[in-house]
Amino acid sequence: MSDNAPRMPDISHALIDTLERNHLLELPAQLRERVHAIERLEEWLDDAAEADPLRARARSLLMRLTAVQRQLCGSIRADIRKGGGTQALRRWSPGRDIDAVEGYDHLDALLGEVFAFDEPNEAISPLEPGMVFYQPTPVRHIFDLVQRAVVTRDDVFIDLGSGLGHVPMLASILTGAQCVGIEREPVYARLAQQTAASLQLDRLTFIAQDVRDADLSQGTVFYLYTPFTGDILRTVLDALRNESARRPVRIVTFGPCAGVIAEEAWLQPAGPCEANRITVFYPVTP
Numbered sequence: 001m002s003d004n005a006p007r008m009p010d011i012s013h014a015l016i017d018t019l020e021r022n023h024l025l026e027l028p029a030q031l032r033e034r035v036h037a038i039e040r041l042e043e044w045l046d047d048a049a050e051a052d053p054l055r056a057r058a059r060s061l062l063m064r065l066t067a068v069q070r071q072l073c074g075s076i077r078a079d080i081r082k083g084g085g086t087q088a089l090r091r092w093s094p095g096r097d098i099d100a101v102e103g104y105d106h107l108d109a110l111l112g113e114v115f116a117f118d119e120p121n122e123a124i125s126p127l128e129p130g131m132v133f134y135q136p137t138p139v140r141h142i143f144d145l146v147q148r149a150v151v152t153r154d155d156v157f158i159d160l161g162s163g164l165g166h167v168p169m170l171a172s173i174l175t176g177a178q179c180v181g182i183e184r185e186p187v188y189a190r191l192a193q194q195t196a197a198s199l200q201l202d203r204l205t206f207i208a209q210d211v212r213d214a215d216l217s218q219g220t221v222f223y224l225y226t227p228f229t230g231d232i233l234r235t236v237l238d239a240l241r242n243e244s245a246r247r248p249v250r251i252v253t254f255g256p257c258a259g260v261i262a263e264e265a266w267l268q269p270a271g272p273c274e275a276n277r278i279t280v281f282y283p284v285t286p
């Protein structure tokens, strides 16, 4: 099909029938299937003609499924506030499914609603050369991160360039570690801190600062989802090397910075080093 061909709705009468009859979609555990159904229905409603007689059925089905999602996310939020977030979220650990999809999936939809970030409505300051724009780590990789880097309550986990803060937030809930997000954009840092406060997560702090000026002296696990490149990355890697001379640290990466960091003679990866997977680096023992 050419790029100019009209996009035909790919949801049929029969499919709406099937979704309507599939009451399993309303079970909280059917998260992946429900999120997929919601996305299909939203797409279909965006494309369908106003007069299409299927619209009312599609809309009511969508409302039913989004209500299940809302209730599930509300109960997870309540568990987090009561200090039971670890159990409430660990059940969604993706296990071996981590490579099943590319990009974002049902876990991002779940956590997006649980964290309920406010959308920034102020202007975001322009990035300096070498700084990378905000893009969140897919949630399934954050589960992988805390497991592969063996983050525990005794750690101080620092996300270098934390954006809206999904990573320190989920790491804090899953592990109980003291978590810090350092983010140059004050709007992101403020929204992240507001979300942490709304979930009553008190072992979590967001600092609006350039990482090059930040105090890294408490960190034991440093995370970089390719936040910067070139000279900025060089400066920060030199600072991390100094920290590693003072105490045991792990450096954890996601995205293309893994390849650059793999060139550092003072670090070695635990396992294969891939841009689209979490890589944990340990300082080489002299």
Ligand SMILES: C[S@@+](CC[C@H](N)C(=O)[O-])C[C@H]1O[C@@H](n2cnc3c(N)ncnc32)[C@H](O)[C@@H]1O
Binding pocket: 130, 131, 132, 133, 134, 135, 136, 137, 159, 160, 161, 162, 163, 164, 165, 166, 167, 182, 183, 184, 185, 188, 209, 210, 211, 212, 224, 225, 226, 227, 228, 232
């Ligand atoms: C690719 S995003 C990663 C966001 C977050 N760590 C995550 O994984 O969900 C990179 C973030 O780093 C921030 N950033 C870029 N350069 C920075 C710097 N020098 N100091 C602090 N934050 C920086 C950007 O504003 C952006 O939010």
